Amino acid sequence: MAKLFEPLTLGDVTLANRIVIAPMCQYSAEDGRMTDWHTQHLGQLAQSGAAILTIEATTVLPEGRISYADVGLWDDATEAAMGKVLESVRRWSKMPIAIQLAHAGRKASTAKPWDGGAQIAPDAANGWQTVSASDLPFQKHENAPVALDSAGLARVRTAFAEAAHRAARLGIDAIQIHAAHGYLLHQFLSPLSNTRTDEYGGSLENRMRFPLEVYDAVRAAFPAEKPVTVRLSGTDWVEGGWDIEQTVAFSRALEARGAAAIHVSSGGLHIEQKIPVGPNYQVPLARAVKQAVSIPVIAVGLITEPEQAEAIIATGDADMIGLARTVLYDPRWPWHAAAALGAKIAVAPQFLRSQPRAYKDLFVSA
Secondary structure, X not given: OOHHHOOEEEOOEEEOOOEXXXXXXXXXXXXXXXXXXXXXXXXXXXXXXXOEEEEEEEEOOHHHOOEOOOOEOOOHHHHHHHHHHHHHHHHHOOOXXXXXXXXXXXXXXXXXXXHOOOEOOOOOOOOXXXXXXXXXXXXXXXXXXXXXXXXXXXXXXHHHXXXXXXXXXXXXXXXXXXXXXXXXXXXXXXXXXXXXXXXXXXOXXXXXXXXXXXXXXXHHHOOOOOOEEEEEEOOOOOOOOOOHHHHHHHHHHHHHOOXXXXXXXXXXXXXXXXXXXXXXXXXXXXXXXXXXXXXXXXXXXXXXXXXXXXXXXXXXOOOEXXXXXXXXXXXXXXXXXXXHHOOOEEEOHHHHHHOOHHHOOOEEEO
């Protein structure tokens, strides 16, 4: 069997293969509440044949949204809206569903990407005051965030824990904590965005402190048998910033606390980043983490071809591969990968008739 289609277990979640649908913001919520867009979007991806579907970055507080159209899970209304979507998706799919819990920090209060994505001032419509580890804006012309004090830190920790409780009530199978791409927890990790002089700034141990506290709060609030994973940026791609050595140290600390897997991405923290974008450009970062921990590692970033994904798993660079833009472009990518690699893929019985004659043993009924 192709390595890409071997099963894997995380906690009490059995994954049919090694293909993870990564979280992808849709900017289509209303006051944090999921809409019909999410029903059709997630419903489509739940029929993709991947192993697990991750709900987009879901903020734990209103001010933690990237944009005013982001999904949230901070009150009964947002929980009910998500529950309605999940009920519809689960009616037709057995695919495990994870959720990414997030807080955008200083990168919050923005317009939708297709409206330019610029930060919206606190006193403008759809804008609000941002917060961060320090009072450094993401871009010099933007409104500066407020550095979180002890009460603010406690509020964020509590919000992550409460969102985890809500996720458990919704029957979510796994949680991913977002500590990548320049958002709040990454802002604490990187010395480029964290200039604090208290116990949450300075040394690597201090900069890791708040993200680890958030992890502990989420882990304690979510059923013990269900996995909690973390998404990290392996490097800021800026000299003097967060790098792979610090990522390895943080990954080891997370493993010691019981993290089920590490999802390795990169960048997003600083406008001067210089990213060598190309196929597999983030795989070396995943490889470095995998060599340092014993828990599963997920690689992501410009993984577009079945043979490419198979090689990443077969050579031991990572245990799983994450798909985002690739699966938006081709929601049946796992079907096509199974055909290319001589594997079988489980599909809903409504799709069995679509099996190509050239691959008569490709499909099995889900």
